[in-house]
Amino acid sequence: MRIVSLSYPVSAEIAKEAAEPKVAAIGQFDGLHQGHASVLTTAINIARENGVPAALITFYPHPKDVIGKGNYEGYLTPQPDKQRLLEEMGIDILYIVEFNKEFSQISPDTFVEEMLFPLNLQTAVVGFDFRFGHKGAGDAAELQKLGDGKMSVVTVPPFLVDGEKVGSSAIRIALKTGKLSDANRWFGRNYHIRGSVIHGEKRGRKIGFPTANLELTDPYVVPALGVYAVRARMDHQDNWIPGVMNVGVKPTFHEGITKPIFEVHLFDYDGDLYNQFMTVDLVQYIRKEHKFESVQELVEWIQRDADEARKILNASESKF
Incomplete structure (x- = not known):
């Protein structure tokens, strides 16, 4: 797996290296639980069917670490663990975007124009609750619109375990309240x-x-x-x-x-x-x-x- 560090906006050098079309999942994916795995597996399968690399675009530090939103403390899957698990899953390229105050202020259309288009995404794969841009103004429908025919978007529905939606917030609560069996079931490990x-x-x-x-x-x-x-x-x-x-x-x-x-x-x-x-x-x-x-x-x-x-x-x- 190739690891590429990015900052906003994508440099001309990085864009030149990223000229090959690719399929990319986009998201934070802290936890890499079964819901995240369903998004990543979808991206990998589409990439394999089209004979192009499977990529992941993620953000570090965690956005909530930077903007101080919500009750956020610690990582379910710190970056070194995430990299190992992603490689095992079959991700070919990992793009790690530096998340800082400046980046948190960009609009949805700027994110697409200056971060995604330069990476030459053939298809973007996102979860049903994906949000992007300043204050989460953009969603999957907006991403499809901004793709403007240059980039298709696949939205993966919620992943359910025993009828419950798997999510990082629920896993955090389970871990902190001694409900490890629930957390492990939702992790899938x-x-x-x-x-x-x-x-x-x-x-x-x-x-x-x-x-x-x-x-x-x-x-x-x-x-x-x-x-x-x-x-x-x-x-x-x-x-x-x-x-x-x-x-x-x-x-x-x-x-x-x-x-x-x-x-x-x-x-x-x-x-x-x-x-x-x-x-x-x-x-x-x-x-x-x-x-x-x-x-x-x-x-x-x-x-x-x-x-x-x-x-x-x-x-x-x-x-x-």
């Missing part, structure tokens, strides 16, 4: 985070449950505080290791911590993980974080959580 293993307080080692403390590589959406059944993998490994993760503020030992700490205990693993990068798949939410009256009570609960996580992960493995 397990939500994951990635971080480097750093030194912690090493208290887990003393009580028989050593943990890898993660410093996240990107500003992920932080899921509900609590305990999760997980699978983890280091960058240099192919196999997933079962485990249990606590996302929390250690209320048994501390007061006043506000930034969540990610601690992963891997089952039957004895190796040095410090300074390695770990990807953690969140398989199932087990319980909320508790404050315990004693270390012994904490140890007993950790053992219960570990046993529960093993059962969950064994059951999920048997489905495949």
Whole structure:
């Protein structure tokens, strides 16, 4: 997959390199959930049928990060994760448009004339709720009109799971309220985070449950505080290791911590993980974080959580 960084307006050099006709999906696609996948798959299929490259035009940073609209915090799929998933899906060219205050002010017709036409789009593929231009003034119908015969537009309808429309906002709420099963169902995969293993307080080692403390590589959406059944993998490994993760503020030992700490205990693993990068798949939410009256009570609960996580992960493995 070729990655091209763009800024407004598209330069003559980029336009010259983009002379080949192409089909492009357009959108933010934070999450790359099943609804997004339906748009991208449509674009890829049309591109393959016409023998042209399949592209994606997306924006970074997230527009809501720049204009401060809505309750927005963190990414469901940070840019490095998005790039990996897009390549696996079959996108040939990824255009990353720098989203800034100036770009947020352009009109729909300027967006088409100075951003899309120079990229020589044969077909633009968008979701049913696609909006573009200053204050979202343009929609799919407007995009078709502005295409003026030079560019066709395909609008993909809502993607439904169990009768519910899949959307990033609903996934964010599900993650933050402990409804991980809903989030994963709408994703079509397990939500994951990635971080480097750093030194912690090493208290887990003393009580028989050593943990890898993660410093996240990107500003992920932080899921509900609590305990999760997980699978983890280091960058240099192919196999997933079962485990249990606590996302929390250690209320048994501390007061006043506000930034969540990610601690992963891997089952039957004895190796040095410090300074390695770990990807953690969140398989199932087990319980909320508790404050315990004693270390012994904490140890007993950790053992219960570990046993529960093993059962969950064994059951999920048997489905495949």
